[in-house]
Amino acid sequence: MLSSSLIKPLLIIGGGGHASVLVDILRAQGREVLAVVCPDDISMRRVFSGIRHLTKDDDVLAFSPDDVLLVNGIGMLPASGLKRTLNQYYLSHHYQFETVIAESAQVSPFANVEVGAQIFAGAIVQAGAQIGAHSVINSGAVIEHDCSIGHYNHIAPRATLCGQVITQDDVYVGAGATVIQSIMLAKNAIVGAGAIVTKHLSVNQICYPSRATIKTL
CATH class of the missing domain: 2.160.10.10 (Hexapeptide repeat proteins)
Known part of the structure; x- marks a missing residue:
């Protein structure tokens, strides 16, 4: 098991239903969620209460890749490449995914x-x-x-x-x-x-x- 000092805080990409389930899991595990990144209003989802809301994909770049891990909360639809595209964008900036x-x-x-x-x-x-x-x-x-x-x-x-x-x-x-x-x-x-x-x-x-x-x- 990792030492608590080695467990990095998280940024959640996406603020819809898939992301809300992930945040629910992570909060139950005691993980620190620094922010949810989503252009839409997320205030109606109680699971996000108390978590910072960022609205632009590039807002993630304000955080050092050495200090955070990302979680892709974009739900997948058949034949949609959005999740892969976002992952490749952040991976190209040296971020890692939890x-x-x-x-x-x-x-x-x-x-x-x-x-x-x-x-x-x-x-x-x-x-x-x-x-x-x-x-x-x-x-x-x-x-x-x-x-x-x-x-x-x-x-x-x-x-x-x-x-x-x-x-x-x-x-x-x-x-x-x-x-x-x-x-x-x-x-x-x-x-x-x-x-x-x-x-x-x-x-x-x-x-x-x-x-x-x-x-x-």
């Missing part, structure tokens, strides 16, 4: 979680799993044994990846989706919410789930 793991997440000591990854409440990451840098394992998602998750993935709430699934970079798996064992999802693949994936997905492919039909009686 890894965030909720206390209620179950992460095997035999799993590997790379820098900047975020694992939310109730998520399960089993033995032998690899979680790539800056990927999000959202609330209640399950990453089974020996899965390999690429960089900048977003595994949405309650999604399940069965054993030995491989995802390349920038993959999005929607809420409640299931990917059966040993499937490979190539770069930029998208799995819709509730889908069941039984075949490999190639680069830029989308797997759509069946949709409920709504009729008036």
